[in-house]
Amino acid sequence: MSNKKSSAGNKGDNVRSDCYIELVLRNSGGIKTDLKSKVESMYGESIHELVIDMCRFFNIKNAKIKIEDYGALPFTIAARIETALKRNSPGIKKEYLSPINKKSQYKSAKQRLRRSRLYLPGNEPKYFINAGLHKPDCIILDLEDSVAPNEKDSAQLVVRNALRSVNFYGSERMVRINQLPEGLNDLKYIVPHNVHVILIPKCESADNVKRVDKEIARIMKIKNINTEIFLMPIIESALGVINSYEIASASKNICSLAIGLEDYTADIGTQRTEEGKESFYARSMVINAACAAGIQPIDTVYSDITNMEGLRESVIEAKGLGFEGKGCIHPRQVKIVHEAFAPTLQEIEKAKKIVITFEEADKKGLGVVSIGSKMIDAPVVKRAQKTIEMAIQVNLLHRNWYADN
């Protein structure tokens, strides 16, 4: 065995909830751990036990392991050690997996609300732990743009461990993989590990979706997994916009279609403006493609985290265009997004009236009804029911409103 040194993780004064590992595999001398930790008196023993257990698991008999710990949680320490080990010996294929957290075993549904999706940089575990407390509809563990190219392997393992260990308090667990073809390689770290939705960035064709779909199916078969995993392609180029309907309808697993404007505006050679004229066509296209395919149209992120009023206006505008969700890059944006997507009291009243009128007509066996001069047909009722459902979910309406009525 070589005395090659490998490392993983982060160190420095500003590092929190993370650790730095240096590992040397040796021919003799047993396992030597050198631990410096700010939680040493509380969890020093537990960290040592983790190291010993991992060495046993990977059949490592002789190694020097240096750990600089800044209060990393066990799932992070394990991911960092495994990364250091695999960087040292790329031949190792075994995976050190913790059992799936019982509190993380909740399921998702294709039609669930996806008003807010909170991006979390995939190699920054400190942001994961409390993300769900801000109650975004979805959290995204990102393996793509927020992860440095030489840290992709590290992020894959920390995201894998987080999917199994971290309680996101009911938020749907999404992972954004890398652009294809690299993204296909991310899937084996994600698919068997309790993910709900996979985001396909810079999606340009139905073929992109099908390749992801196929790889997911292959992994699910091998790992004997039968939960549903949904897809959310992100349109981020002119070509993607033009092909948006074929993308939206490429797989039955697609739950939503999103647009990413930073890359899109760069692709058409312009810049994002507050007004957004430059992307009106693309956004409308995505909305129409999604609706035509029967899935949710989802808007891009709002990137000024200090401007909450700007965010609110942007969401109201997006809702007006037909979007049903917005990307968040800061937890404080979540509440504003939900408030802005919530139906107005006027909308709720109107929806109630439609549903009541329809139900009464239905009971009487009437086919067509109207309120005033407006005819109430199936699509109108369906939209009203959706508004009602949304109002109930955001606590603007009691679930028993109809009976109470």
Added chain:
Amino acid sequence: MTEDQIVYNTKQFNNITIKQFYKMKLVKNAAGRLVPILVNGKKQIPFKGVNKHKPTGHKADPPIRSCLDYPWDGNKVQKNLREALKNAGLKNGMTISTHHHLRNGDAVTNLLFDTIKKMGIKNIMWFPSASFPVHNHLIKYLEDGTIHHIEGSMNGPLGGFASLGKMNGTGVLRSHGGRYQAVQDGEIHIDIAVIAAPQSDPFGNANGIDGPAACGLLGFALVDSEYADKVIVVTDSLVPFPCVPWQIQGNNVDFVVEVESLGDSSKIVSGTTQVTKSPDRLLIAEYVADFIEAAGIMKDSFSLQAGAGGTNLAFAVFLKERMKEKNVKARFMRGGSTKYLVEMLEDGLTDFILDGQTFDLEGVRSMRENPNHVNTSPFTSYNFHGKGNFASMVDVAVLGATEVDINFNGNVVTHSDGYLLHGIGGWQNCLYSKCTILAIPSFRDRIPVIVDKVTTLVGPGELIDVIITERGIAINPKRKDLFNSVKNSKLPIKSIRAIKKEVYEICGGKPAKPNIDKNKVIAIIKWVDGTVLDSVFQVNVVNVESTSKVGSTFT
């Protein structure tokens, strides 16, 4: 003299061999905590329970002075600090006090001990109202015996120094109110008080609202000015008589010294105070504001106490929105004042600010200009021996803590690794408010804040009503009224045990107990009535050389 009965008094440090005061006899107090009955040669009364101890007799009295002994022209200015100390009769083993209104910008305390060192004086007991990182400068004087020990907060490295058992005597930590009480009880006799004053006249009238080192007020120095044998005012802004307002009265002052600078004004008050940007802290702050509203506390003429921690500032901002929306006006707000409280005063959301210390320039300006921004002191606000005090009249106080346990007991002085790192401040005193809320994260990195049992008991759980964390709100079962008032709200009310359980799950199990030596008390924690509530023990340092498995901790 047996080892556990070393008797000395503070005046005689130099006459005894400072060997070990550690081996103290410990008894279990009413809170079930082991505390010494003799500390620094003085008998101690173990904590008897909240509101169970009531000293009788007479207060300590300062010596009689006569105007005949002071210059008729009122000019008490001395050549320099050394001269003033000499004329004040500085001797080995004396007790010297300072205040902490200059916070981390304080240059006066360091100058004071540099001067004492040069004069060859030893074994001073330093009695500050609080210490700051800038006072790390004094560690060398603790090491060389210029300072014998500290009775006051020991922050950061000073606390670390004491935690490792390196301080000669035993530290005594008191609340702001407890410091006043200890002087009035005669438990502490201040030989010389050195009062840094941003503005003074030659007679010794002084205040904190003007001058280059303006810090707002000087309330923490009030007891020192009234009870010390000798009082020295140090200023960098000497104005002709009269200096008004006279927050410190010249009639209590012996000497006045002019120095070039009291310190770094940018560290005395911050230019601007910032609300936390942490989304998790903001979430906690929002829950606090929601709770105060839902519990019906936020109503016309209510009162609150707000600290200056990032979370506490944020809660004030959220509360302000709610008060505006509901058109509610407070009668008074207590606190460390900041621009956020000042804005509420100026926007008409409160009639008064009753200010204990001023944290930013806006606070200083408001105190200078606005008669409704009133300066207070530990006497008005917290003193156990006052005929009442303000703390118990406050409707809601929002405070922090380093640990809280499942019995709602709070710790603010040590961390979970056993190190003494903070002072008590006014925290214990504020627990007497009608509703005491601790706004804290449930864990920091991997350090549980909600625990089975606090490392050090600083606040008895029966006085702590609500714990607000990012993972939920726990209401003390004693406060059924509060529970009933918010039970129909959307607030995430949980039991404290449920929050603790979740925190332990996240952090990877129950934390091991700190590695401390239960035979070596390095400091005691006084309750507001002067009894001993708990002990802080020496932290054992693991020798890095002796084991290849374990390294040293970060401190």
